[in-house]
Amino acid sequence: MMLDARDIQRALARIAHEIIERNRGVTDLCMVGVLTRGYPLAKRLVDAIRKVEGKELPLGSLDIAMYRDDLFTTQPVVRKSDLRFDMTGKRVVLVDDVLFTGRTVRAALDALMDFGRPAAIQLAVLIDRGHRELPIRPDYVGKNVPTAREDDVVVKLEELDGVDSVVIAKGRR
Amino acid sequence: MLATKDLLGLQTMSVADLERVLETAVAMKEILARPLRKVPTLRGRTVCTLFYEASTRTRTSFETAARVLSADVTSISAQSSSIIKGESFKDTLLTLQATGVDAFIIRHHMAGAPHYAASLVSAGVVNGGDGMHEHPTQGLLDLFTIQERLGRLEGVKVAIVGDSLHSRVARSNVWGLTKLGAHVTLCGPPTMMPPAVQSLGECGRVRVTSNLCDALDGADIVYVLRIQLERQQAALFPSVREYAGLFGLNSDALKRAKPDALVMHPGPMNRGVEISAELADSDRAVILDQVQNGVAVRMAVLYLLLGGHEH
Numbered sequence: 001m002m003l004d005a006r007d008i009q010r011a012l013a014r015i016a017h018e019i020i021e022r023n024r025g026v027t028d029l030c031m032v033g034v035l036t037r038g039y040p041l042a043k044r045l046v047d048a049i050r051k052v053e054g055k056e057l058p059l060g061s062l063d064i065a066m067y068r069d070d071l072f073t074t075q076p077v078v079r080k081s082d083l084r085f086d087m088t089g090k091r092v093v094l095v096d097d098v099l100f101t102g103r104t105v106r107a108a109l110d111a112l113m114d115f116g117r118p119a120a121i122q123l124a125v126l127i128d129r130g131h132r133e134l135p136i137r138p139d140y141v142g143k144n145v146p147t148a149r150e151d152d153v154v155v156k157l158e159e160l161d162g163v164d165s166v167v168i169a170k171g172r173r
Numbered sequence: 174m175l176a177t178k179d180l181l182g183l184q185t186m187s188v189a190d191l192e193r194v195l196e197t198a199v200a201m202k203e204i205l206a207r208p209l210r211k212v213p214t215l216r217g218r219t220v221c222t223l224f225y226e227a228s229t230r231t232r233t234s235f236e237t238a239a240r241v242l243s244a245d246v247t248s249i250s251a252q253s254s255s256i257i258k259g260e261s262f263k264d265t266l267l268t269l270q271a272t273g274v275d276a277f278i279i280r281h282h283m284a285g286a287p288h289y290a291a292s293l294v295s296a297g298v299v300n301g302g303d304g305m306h307e308h309p310t311q312g313l314l315d316l317f318t319i320q321e322r323l324g325r326l327e328g329v330k331v332a333i334v335g336d337s338l339h340s341r342v343a344r345s346n347v348w349g350l351t352k353l354g355a356h357v358t359l360c361g362p363p364t365m366m367p368p369a370v371q372s373l374g375e376c377g378r379v380r381v382t383s384n385l386c387d388a389l390d391g392a393d394i395v396y397v398l399r400i401q402l403e404r405q406q407a408a409l410f411p412s413v414r415e416y417a418g419l420f421g422l423n424s425d426a427l428k429r430a431k432p433d434a435l436v437m438h439p440g441p442m443n444r445g446v447e448i449s450a451e452l453a454d455s456d457r458a459v460i461l462d463q464v465q466n467g468v469a470v471r472m473a474v475l476y477l478l479l480g481g482h483e484h
Contacts, residue, residue: 063200066212066242066476075174075480078200078473114209 002145002153005164008126011142012041015124016048018140019093028119029091030058034108035079038062038096040159041126045095058085062094067107087116093140097155099125102136127166129153175477179291179298182307183348191316191352197473198317198466204241205469215244218479221274223265224301225251225281230440230464231301231310235278238471244479247274262286263293270294275479279303297478305339311439312345314470316353318463319394322435327354332388332430334420335398335447336365336409342439343398344373351375360388361398361420364409385420389429396437397422397448413446423449427457435459 003011023029026049033042039061046057060083065076094108105123112121124140129147143166147153150171158164175190183191204212220239222232232248239246249269251257256265266277276297279287284304291298302308320326331350337343337359344367350357351374358380359370367373370381382388389395400416410416427434436448436458444450452458 065200066204066214071214071480075477078197078476080200080203082203110213114212115207 001165002127002168003143003166005158008142008164008166011126012044013048015140015142016045016052019045019122019124020049020053022122022139023091026053026055026057028089029093030060030085030087031093031095032060032062032083032087032112034094034096034104035061035063035081036160037155037157038094040157041097041124042093042095043159045093045124058090060085062108062111064104064107064111067111069103069107081111083115087112087118089117089119091120091122092118093122093124095124097125097157098127098129098153099123099136099138099141100129100131100153102132102134105136106134126155127153174480178295178478179287179300180309180474180478181288181291181298181300183309183312183345183352184307186309186349186352188352191313191349194313194470194473194477195317195320197477198313198469201472201476202466202469204472205465210241211243212241213243214476215239215242215479218244218275219247219273220244220276220278220475220479221247221249221269222278222301223249223269223280225256225279225286226302228280228301230467231280231308232278234464234467235299235301235310235471235475237468238475241468242472242475244275244475247272262290266290266294270296276475299474299478302341304341305344306341307345307348308341308439309345309349310467310471310474311342312349313474314463314467315342315346315396315437315439316349317470318437318459318466319350319355319435321466322459322462323393326350329355329393330358330391330431331355331394331396332358332360332392333396333398334360334385334388334422336400337361337370337398338365338367338409339401340398346396347374347379351378354378356380358382358388358392360385362410362416385422385426386429389426389434392430392434394435394437395422395427395430399439399441400443400447402443402446417446421445421447421449422452424452424455424457427452437463440464 031042033039063079063081065078122139125138126142128141152169154167156165278299278301280301284306287300
């Protein structure tokens with residue numbers, strides 16, 4: 001196992017502090033989680049930040065299925081985004097579980113822009129596994145994990161899977 | 174992705190596909206509530222609406238749905254195309270397909286025309302209403318509206334009042350509703366009941382009556398069909414006034430249904446005939462919800478038919 005429940009908790013606590021530090025507080029900050037596993041992570045970051053700063057950040061969920069570039073080869077299930085606050089002029093922290101090729105983040109950036117015009121977007125990920133295909137880099141990383149391209153990084157979260165863990169399944173070449 | 178390349182009717186649609194459309198439509202409705210109502214999903218795809226019959230809402234609804242998903246739209250109506258020069262249905266379809274159409278939305282006065290079209294073209298075909306047969310996307314948007322309002326379809330009691338004989342809306346609703354576990358009562362003059370009406374829908378879930386009070390008793394949803402005044406030469410009832418008296422829905426008659434029963438109508442309405450103006454404007458009526466949900470449901474259908482596989 002790459003990360004267990006304690007490791008995930010520590011990584012998120014550190015990211016929460018980094019977010020506060022980099023933004024010199026949490027004024028005009030909001031958190032958006034990419035569905036499905038970025039959203040529970042974003043919610044945990046909101047909770048962690050509240051414990052430190054005493055402020056509840058606006059939290060939204062974002063489905064990126066309609067913005068993908070591989071729609072005609074695979075067809076993802078479309079889920080409902082829930083972004084009820086105006087992001088115009090706000091700093092948005094975009095949260096996802098694994099950063100890999102960067103294509104999901106590209107889609108998420110396009111989707112976010114359709115909801116408003118944020119002052120800035122920062123990217124927080126639990127795992128950065130490398131193999132980028134687009135010029136995208138994260139601002140906050142839980143753990144950098146070297147992987148082979150064929151590997152599968154499986155993130156499980158309490159809220160959805162009943163357990164917190166990150167496991168690398170070795171792929172076949 | 175649906176199990177078939179076309180959407181021709183709810184009678185032939187699987188329960189899994191019905192549910193997939195309804196689920197996807199929930200996400201589509203969220204897009205319609207955004208300040209910027211546009212997603213890039215179907216960029217580069219072309220949708221063609223081919224209508225041999227008049228339509229306001231179905232056509233506009235499909236075209237809006239396609240545009241929100243960034244598809245290109247070609248719009249052909251029989252009155253303003255080479256169809257009036259005598260070009261056949263088949264040649265019209267093949268010509269349009271050759272210009273690069275990925276999905277056809279077809280409305281035709283002949284039942285089965287979209288099915289014939291589906292066998293001719295490799296593009297997807299959506300039935301936008303064929304004769305007295307089916308109007309599947311209307312059925313789907315009605316299912317979606319009921320599910321959204323009541324939170325379920327299983328066990329819901331729906332009374333469909335009016336001219337079931339000529340109504341493709343009624344047929345699609347009967348199939349869709351009964352497949353998802355609702356109970357349907359068809360009510361209208363015996364002259365307006367289709368032959369072999371008992372064979373419609375999943376067995377045991379359709380009841381027929383010509384007594385409005387009986388039909389409304391305990392209903393969760395009262396679905397009022399349009400009286401097709403243009404078909405009245407057939408003299409299916411003595412007078413519009415008598416029809417309104419016996420089968421017209423007003424708030425007094427609605428007291429027979431559940432206290433919070435909702436009223437639906439596929440439009441266009443004949444106020445004062447099948448539904449009273451006062452009821453049509455009341456908060457019991459969800460008629461404009463139906464129209465709004467129509468766009469979300471048709472986005473779901475286009476997404477599921479056009480995404481996921483190369484044409």
